[in-house]
Amino acid sequence: MNIVLLGSGNVATHLAIALKAAGENIVQVFSRDLTNAITLAEKVNAEPISSFSDINHKADLYIIAVKDDAISEVASHLAAAEGLVVHTSGTTDVKVLSEFIKNTGVFYPLQTFSKSKEVNFKTIPLCLEASDDSQLEVLNRLAKKLSSNVHEVDGAKRKVLHLAAVFACNFTNHLYALSNQILTKNDLNFDIIRPLIAETADKAMVDLPENVQTGPAFRNDESTINKHLTMLADLPELQEIYQTLSNSIKLVHK
Amino acid sequence: MNIVLLGSGNVATHLAIALKAAGENIVQVFSRDLTNAITLAEKVNAEPISSFSDINHKADLYIIAVKDDAISEVASHLAAAEGLVVHTSGTTDVKVLSEFIKNTGVFYPLQTFSKSKEVNFKTIPLCLEASDDSQLEVLNRLAKKLSSNVHEVDGAKRKVLHLAAVFACNFTNHLYALSNQILTKNDLNFDIIRPLIAETADKAMVDLPENVQTGPAFRNDESTINKHLTMLADLPELQEIYQTLSNSIKLVHK
Numbered sequence: 059m060n061i062v063l064l065g066s067g068n069v070a071t072h073l074a075i076a077l078k079a080a081g082e083n084i085v086q087v088f089s090r091d092l093t094n095a096i097t098l099a100e101k102v103n104a105e106p107i108s109s110f111s112d113i114n115h116k117a118d119l120y121i122i123a124v125k126d127d128a129i130s131e132v133a134s135h136l137a138a139a140e141g142l143v144v145h146t147s148g149t150t151d152v153k154v155l156s157e158f159i160k161n162t163g164v165f166y167p168l169q170t171f172s173k174s175k176e177v178n179f180k181t182i183p184l185c186l187e188a189s190d191d192s193q194l195e196v197l198n199r200l201a202k203k204l205s206s207n208v209h210e211v212d213g214a215k216r217k218v219l220h221l222a223a224v225f226a227c228n229f230t231n232h233l234y235a236l237s238n239q240i241l242t243k244n245d246l247n248f249d250i251i252r253p254l255i256a257e258t259a260d261k262a263m264v265d266l267p268e269n270v271q272t273g274p275a276f277r278n279d280e281s282t283i284n285k286h287l288t289m290l291a292d293l294p295e296l297q298e299i300y301q302t303l304s305n306s307i308k309l310v311h312k
Numbered sequence: 313m314n315i316v317l318l319g320s321g322n323v324a325t326h327l328a329i330a331l332k333a334a335g336e337n338i339v340q341v342f343s344r345d346l347t348n349a350i351t352l353a354e355k356v357n358a359e360p361i362s363s364f365s366d367i368n369h370k371a372d373l374y375i376i377a378v379k380d381d382a383i384s385e386v387a388s389h390l391a392a393a394e395g396l397v398v399h400t401s402g403t404t405d406v407k408v409l410s411e412f413i414k415n416t417g418v419f420y421p422l423q424t425f426s427k428s429k430e431v432n433f434k435t436i437p438l439c440l441e442a443s444d445d446s447q448l449e450v451l452n453r454l455a456k457k458l459s460s461n462v463h464e465v466d467g468a469k470r471k472v473l474h475l476a477a478v479f480a481c482n483f484t485n486h487l488y489a490l491s492n493q494i495l496t497k498n499d500l501n502f503d504i505i506r507p508l509i510a511e512t513a514d515k516a517m518v519d520l521p522e523n524v525q526t527g528p529a530f531r532n533d534e535s536t537i538n539k540h541l542t543m544l545a546d547l548p549e550l551q552e553i554y555q556t557l558s559n560s561i562k563l564v565h566k
Contacts (some may be wrong), residue, residue: 068526082339087398097314149536168504170511172524209504219505220499225550226491226505227512229557230484235521235564237480244472247374250422250463251473251480252517253435257424258481259513263506267489268384269425272322282380283405286475295560296479301481302556306549310489 061084065123066094068171069146073123076179085117110135110162117141121165124291125250139155142193151213152187163197165190166216170227176289179204185211187312234294275304276311287294316340316368320348320378322425323400327377330433331498334457339371364389372397374391375419380404386468387412396447402474405467406441417442420470424481433458439465439473492552529558530565
């Protein structure tokens with residue numbers, strides 16, 4: 059397939075590399091910032107562009123991988139494009155595209171991407187939605203080249219997945235960061251907690267998390283909870299988080 | 313070494329198996345519940361006991377791996393023991409032992425244990441404390457047989473590690489569970505979120521979490537945050553957690 063990629067961030071970068079590796083042809087990489095377009099375009103042997111008027115209208119697929127609030131504007135410049143136009147957002151309705159474009163869809167990779175870290179695309183859940191069955195079939199064929207974890211997911215369920223992902227990924231990572239804040243403040247290195255983080259995630263691979271909950275709140279160990287709250291006296295935001303999450307654990311496991 | 317193990321829970325079980333595999337001799341396994349003592353004792357070829365009066369006083373090492381609030385009572389029954397007595401708790405002061413016993417210490421594995429899941433002891437941080445240098449040397453030699461991640465950690469720092477572990481492990485696992493609650497409520501399977509959980513933890517192995525934070529709160533994406541809060545309208549506890557953690561992310565990354 060001839061693909062135009064709009065965006066040059068984390069999702070765009072990982073997706074472009076995976077598509078190229080799967081034998082697809084990235085025709086153009088668009089970014090408002092030409093330097094960013096060039097950086098990514100060079101990696102996948104594409105033409106870098108930074109002006110909407112330079113977009114090739116004859117491609118088979120246009121992938122909009124930009125910030126959610128920029129999707130609509132980018133889509134408005136693709137009205138003349140002949141191919142299928144998809145976005146990669148968890149939260150954005152496909153209607154944002156169909157306002158301007160006939161053949162539309164969603165290609166949502168349920169994963170967290172950092173430019174500095176390679177990911178194995180084969181295991182990434184790819185959540186697909188399309189304006190009709192033939193477009194869905196096009197996306198399905200493409201997705202299955204990249205991943206063995208492809209799902210057809212409507213807009214409502216996709217938004218639920220995105221919300222669940224905020225808890226499982228964004229909030230989780232922030233808890234790692236708060237843990238590191240506590241360690242750093244006491245001259246302890248994050249390294250010492252890393253095996254625990256790895257094992258906690260590993261357990262969730264083989265069991266449901268509610269079956270393997272541990273810790274003071276789970277045991278209703280008020281003495282330890284109170285000691286911890288006292289230790290957090292000079293970090294009131296962390297104290298509030300500790301209290302809120304402990305209460306929630308007690309509520310779920312009462 | 314001849315070791316008496318007091319306790320038959322998750323920590324006791326994993327520790328006993330690792331000690332046995334390292335060539336140590338588990339003389340006795342004590343549990344108030346004889347059935348539990350037998351179950352573990354059989355695994356490590358030890359004598360199961362359930363009465364304090366049956367404790368062998370001639371062992372080299374006594375490891376108390378029971379609930380925090382039971383440590384003191386167990387220790388009170390070890391006053392006649394000749395060997396070194398340690399507990400495995402993150403939060404309990406070593407003084408709880410030295411009230412009754414001369415040679416005391418702490419052997420704290422900074423890990424989460426479930427009976428159903430094997431762990432690789434080699435990578436587990438073992439945090440040691442002892443009443444004097446010669447006892448510390450004994451613990452050090454033993455610990456290094458089990459793990460290549462051995463640390464000398466005083467009581468104050470050990471309590472900080474335990475607090476940090478609550479954030480990195482117990483709270484994190486609960487967020488996985490809340491994520492699953494959202495998925496289940498919408499007929500979605502936890503499997504679809506597992507690759508994201510694995511990758512989030514993987515990222516924390518190679519970078520500091522504060523460097524790889526993503527998500528709506530990190531991007532100050534109020535539109536998505538508000539959509540998510542609306543979606544959580546019928547789960548007020550989750551709504552509160554969402555709000556609290558989003559505020560904390562914004563505060564750290566402002």
